[in-house]
Amino acid sequence: MLRRRLLVSAVLIPGSVGLAYADTLLGPRAPVLFLFALFVALRSARELSELLGGQRPSQAVTMVCIVGLITAHWLPHFVRPERAAEVALVDALGPCALAYTGCLLAIFSRRVIVYTEPGGHLATLGAEVLVVSYAGMLVCATTQLRWVGGGELGYLAIGSLVIATKAGDAAAYVFGRLFGRSKLAPKLSPGKTKTGAAWSIIVASGATAAWLGLATPVIAPQGRLAPLWLLLIYGALVGLAGIAGDLCESLLKRSAGRKDAADLVPGMGGLIDVVDSPLYAGPVALLCWESMGLVHL
Numbered sequence: 387m388l389r390r391r392l393l394v395s396a397v398l399i400p401g402s403v404g405l406a407y408a409d410t411l412l413g414p415r416a417p418v419l420f421l422f423a424l425f426v427a428l429r430s431a432r433e434l435s436e437l438l439g440g441q442r443p444s445q446a447v448t449m450v451c452i453v454g455l456i457t458a459h460w461l462p463h464f465v466r467p468e469r470a471a472e473v474a475l476v477d478a479l480g481p482c483a484l485a486y487t488g489c490l491l492a493i494f495s496r497r498v499i500v501y502t503e504p505g506g507h508l509a510t511l512g513a514e515v516l517v518v519s520y521a522g523m524l525v526c527a528t529t530q531l532r533w534v535g536g537g538e539l540g541y542l543a544i545g546s547l548v549i550a551t552k553a554g555d556a557a558a559y560v561f562g563r564l565f566g567r568s569k570l571a572p573k574l575s576p577g578k579t580k581t582g583a584a585w586s587i588i589v590a591s592g593a594t595a596a597w598l599g600l601a602t603p604v605i606a607p608q609g610r611l612a613p614l615w616l617l618l619i620y621g622a623l624v625g626l627a628g629i630a631g632d633l634c635e636s637l638l639k640r641s642a643g644r645k646d647a648a649d650l651v652p653g654m655g656g657l658i659d660v661v662d663s664p665l666y667a668g669p670v671a672l673l674c675w676e677s678m679g680l681v682h683l
Contacts, residue, residue: 402548405418405419405422406541406544406545409532409541410541414463414533414536414537415460415463415464416460416463416529416532416533416540419529419532420456420460423456423525423526423529424453424456426521426525426657426661427452427456427521427522427525428449428452428453428521429657430520430521430525430657430658430661430665431445431448431449431452431517431518431521431522432445432449433656433657433658434516434517434520434521434638434658435448435513435517437638437639437642437644438513438516438517438638438642441506441509441510441512441513442506442509442510442513443510443513443514443516443517444496444510444514447492447493447496447514448493448514448517448518448521450492451489451492451493451518451522452517452518452521452522452525454485454488454489455482455485455486455489455518455522455523455526456522456525456526456529457485458481458482458484458485459479459481459482459485459526459529459530461481462481463533475530475531475533475534475672475675475676479526479527479530482523482526486518486519486522486523489518489522490515493511493514493515493518494511497510497511520665521658524665524666524668524669525665527668527669527672528547528664528665528668528669528671528672529668530672531543531544531547531668531671531672531675532544534675535606535609535681535683536683538605538606538609538683539605539606539609539675539681539683541605542598542601542602542605542606542609542681543671543675545597545601546594546597546598546620546621546624546671546680547624547664547667547668547671548664549590549593549594549597550590550591550593550594550621550624550625550628550667550671551590551624551625551627551628551631551663551664551667552663552664553589553590553593553594553625554586554587554589554590554593554625554628554629554663555586555628555632555663556589557582557585557586557588557589557590558578558579558582558583558585558586558629559582560582560585561581561582561585561586562577562578562579562581562582562583562585563582565581566579566580566581566582567579567581568580568581570582570583570633571633571636573640574633574636574637574640575632575633575636578632578633583629586625586628586629587622587625587626587629588622589625590621590622590624590625590626590628591618591619591621591622591625592618592621593621594617594618594620594621594624594625595614595617595618595621598611598617598680598681599611599617602681606681606683608683609681609682609683610681610682610683611680611681612678612679612680612681612682616678616679616680617680619678620671620674620678620680623670623674624667624670624671624674625667627663627666627667627670627671628663628664628666628667629663630666630667631662631663631664631665631666631667632662632663632666634662634666635658635659635662635666
């Protein structure tokens with residue numbers, strides 16, 4: 387299992403670096419990230435729809451809603467990127483929130499149109515709203531990190547999210563296997579231990595601080611780092627959120643009676659098995675970058 391995880395990481399990490407480089411060259415509209423976000427969201431929506439098959443969510447409806455949601459989120463950056471950089475990160479999610487409201491109206495309206503007899507409609511409504519929320523809104527909030535510091539710190543922030551969650555995930559696996567005895571959530575994820583979770587937070591904290599210390603002079607030479615203790619707290623918070631995201635996705639899989647969401651990534655399961663931690667921790671990272679002053683320009 388560890389070998390497969392390392393092999394997948396050996397492919398994903400260079401690919402992520404290449405995506406970041408291409409996206410940076412094309413400017414603040416971030417068209418490459420837009421296409422990547424659409425892929426992640428639509429693939430996640432498909433996997434979630436199949437996972438929730440007993441509730442019969444419509445893949446067509448949820449995917450159309452998600453495309454509209456992410457496009458609305460990107461609209462200010464496409465139309466007036468220079469003005470979008472001046473708006474607070476959380477405030478910039480306004481168009482996305484409006485689009486999300488439209489998605490809810492569309493989902494409910496479709497249920498009215500297709501209604502023939504009682505039974506199953508509430509479950510289907512709940513499943514469709516969950517798919518759009520998980521695969522749509524979480525992607526929008528996470529990709530908003532791209533415009534931290536007016537875009538100058540974007541990939542520094544995204545990198546910190548990936549480092550915190552994936553370094554923490556690797557630490558949880560290794561230390562949990564070596565030293566873990568007490569289970570963290572035995573009914574949800576039998577392999578996770580309290581020891582592994584503790585080391586996950588510690589490693590996430592240290593790795594994130596190291597990333598910010600090493601990468602800031604390269605990505606933002608003019609940037610001034612916050613005190614080390616604040617960087618460590620940030621990494622610990624994101625690492626903790628990553629653990630919660632992993633457990634939340636386990637809840638979905640266990641409820642559906644599945645071990646993996648899909649068979650897309652060898653040894654890792656589906657796409658949402660890979661992105662569950664960063665997607666859940668993304669909004670936490672966004673709030674931290676907005677409020678903690680991790681790097682000053």
